[in-house]
Amino acid sequence: MEKYYITTPIYYVNDKPHIGHAYTTILADTISRFRALIGEKPTFLTGLDEHGLKVQQAAEKNGKAPQDHCDLMAPAFIDLWKKLKINYSDFIRTTEHRHTKIVQKILKKVHESGDIYMDEYEGWYSISEERFITEKELNSGQFGQVKQIKEKNYFFRMSKYQTTLVDKIENDELLIQPKSRKNEVLGFLKNELSDLCISRPKSRLEWGIELPFDDNYVTYVWFDALINYISAIGAYSNDEQFSSLWPADVHLIGKDILTTHSVYWPTMLLSLGLPLPQRIFAHGWWLTDEQKMSKSLGNVVSPLMLIDDFGVDSVRYYLMSEMVLGMDATFSSESFEKKYNSDLANDFGNLVSRVSTLIKNNFDEKIPESSLAESDLSTNFQKIALKEQLDNLEIDRVINDIMTFIRSINVFMEQNEPWKLVKSDKGQAGNILYHCAESLRLAAVMLSPVMPSKTKDILDILGTNDVELVWGKLESGSKISISKPIFPRIS
Ligand code: MSP
Numbered sequence: 001m002e003k004y005y006i007t008t009p010i011y012y013v014n015d016k017p018h019i020g021h022a023y024t025t026i027l028a029d030t031i032s033r034f035r036a037l038i039g040e041k042p043t044f045l046t047g048l049d050e051h052g053l054k055v056q057q058a059a060e061k062n063g064k065a066p067q068d069h070c071d072l073m074a075p076a077f078i079d080l081w082k083k084l085k086i087n088y089s090d091f092i093r094t095t096e097h098r099h100t101k102i103v104q105k106i107l108k109k110v111h112e113s114g115d116i117y118m119d120e121y122e123g124w125y126s127i128s129e130e131r132f133i134t135e136k137e138l139n140s141g142q143f144g145q146v147k148q149i150k151e152k153n154y155f156f157r158m159s160k161y162q163t164t165l166v167d168k169i170e171n172d173e174l175l176i177q178p179k180s181r182k183n184e185v186l187g188f189l190k191n192e193l194s195d196l197c198i199s200r201p202k203s204r205l206e207w208g209i210e211l212p213f214d215d216n217y218v219t220y221v222w223f224d225a226l227i228n229y230i231s232a233i234g235a236y237s238n239d240e241q242f243s244s245l246w247p248a249d250v251h252l253i254g255k256d257i258l259t260t261h262s263v264y265w266p267t268m269l270l271s272l273g274l275p276l277p278q279r280i281f282a283h284g285w286w287l288t289d290e291q292k293m294s295k296s297l298g299n300v301v302s303p304l305m306l307i308d309d310f311g312v313d314s315v316r317y318y319l320m321s322e323m324v325l326g327m328d329a330t331f332s333s334e335s336f337e338k339k340y341n342s343d344l345a346n347d348f349g350n351l352v353s354r355v356s357t358l359i360k361n362n363f364d365e366k367i368p369e370s371s372l373a374e375s376d377l378s379t380n381f382q383k384i385a386l387k388e389q390l391d392n393l394e395i396d397r398v399i400n401d402i403m404t405f406i407r408s409i410n411v412f413m414e415q416n417e418p419w420k421l422v423k424s425d426k427g428q429a430g431n432i433l434y435h436c437a438e439s440l441r442l443a444a445v446m447l448s449p450v451m452p453s454k455t456k457d458i459l460d461i462l463g464t465n466d467v468e469l470v471w472g473k474l475e476s477g478s479k480i481s482i483s484k485p486i487f488p489r490i491s
Pocket of ligand 1: 011012019020021023024226253257284285
């Protein structure tokens with residue numbers, strides 16, 4: 001079985017999870033379930049980023065020791081992922097020993113190879129970004145609280161790898177998507193790259209992984225955090241597992257953390273002599289009234305609130321289908337309700353009820369026999385290019401194509417009127433209803449990565465658990481069961 005290693009960013013535990021975090025995690029889960037559906041073996045990693053100034057400050061604010069603060073926050077994420085039906089393979093916290101020991105091993109290695117050196121640095125430091133910023137960045141005024149700092153620190157020779165990195169990005173050996181983000185990174189790399197400050201003196205920040213070669217310092221949070229992608233799968237501890245999974249097939253990230261993933265991370269890997277991830281995909285932001293949702297803006301929509309009102313599967317469906325991958329999307333409860341009612345309640349849910357009721361009333365609750373080998377529906381099903389779209393990560397298009405297929409089942413019903421046919425030609429009515437029911441099975445299977453529970457309910461109604469994406473697997477004679485509407489209308 002082909003492996004597929006997919007990751008989400010690891011989330012800061014300075015705050016509770018919100019729709020932005022939920023989106024990336026559901027997206028990774030959906031992609032991972034899709035890969036399993038097409039016969040691959042996905043490994044899906046997510047977790048928490050627990051070091052650094054932001055977390056230390058949040059802990060102070062709550063009057064807790066940093067580790068206690070992290071231990072208190074972690075369940076909020078884990079519980080939400082459970083509620084959102086997130087089927088991750090592993091969940092890493094950067095305060096775990098399995099991670100800290102690998103970060104220290106790597107620091108030691110890079111230091112010994114000469115790619116880490118000490119220097120005195122004076123410059124502007126952004127509190128929110130937790131990094132030194134350039135004069136140009138300072139003048140942009142985008143960095144909120146900044147302060148001038150002069151101190152001795154350790155630096156990673158990022159500049160040494162600039163040319164190699166540019167080559168690999170240009171020829172897509174490291175594929176950065178969407179194209180606009182690739183261009184953004186290449187634009188950034190047109191300027192001479194400076195070396196990366198990878199330490200923080202303990203006098204200024206205590207909460208971090210101690211440098212193995214100087215106990216007066218802790219590791220810069222990004223140098224620590226990025227390593228999670230390899231520490232979790234056995235880098236420098238379990239060679240067999242590591243080489244079977246690395247390089248990652250895709251790192252999913254939000255567009256705000258593009259530079260750290262496309263510049264810092266690959267140069268770290270180049271220094272270690274490890275392969276680069278195959279692909280980095282940066283999605284857009286969820287906005288409300290065109291502003292990024294964030295705690296400080298006070299406009300955060302809690303995904304939990306949506307789930308309680310409308311069910312997990314419909315929230316997953318909305319988030320996955322509404323955001324054109326790579327672009328920003330605007331969330332509103334009106335657009336949620338509109339999409340729910342038109343796609344799920346009307347197009348999909350009603351159809352399931354109509355088809356199952358017709359079978360119940362006319363075919364003794366059993367899937368009818370079919371002597372019809374092909375129909376518009378079997379042809380439409382064959383046209384869906386699932387694998388290609390998945391390879392391009394076009395999840396919203398995959399969903400859209402499946403919905404088009406579902407709408408074509410409705411059209412097929414209208415054209416063939418099986419409710420009339422049963423009176424004149426019962427055999428043909430059975431053929432039509434078989435083709436509708438089989439199409440519903442296939443649609444439910446194809447949407448199962450997005451809506452794992454509701455699609456299971458639909459398969460139960462159709463009396464099948466066959467999830468093979470091959471036309472004709474629905475067995476004639478199997479008993480259907482009628483239930484309440486799967487997607488009751490929101491009024
Ligand atoms: N800890 C770092 C990532 C380290 S990865 C080695 C971090 N954490 S974060 O919690 O601040 O954000 C994690 C992700 O959530 C980012 O990819 C970010 O883009 C995403 N989102 C945060 N708010 C968002 C929206 N409103 N919409 C969509 N995603 C956004 O950065």
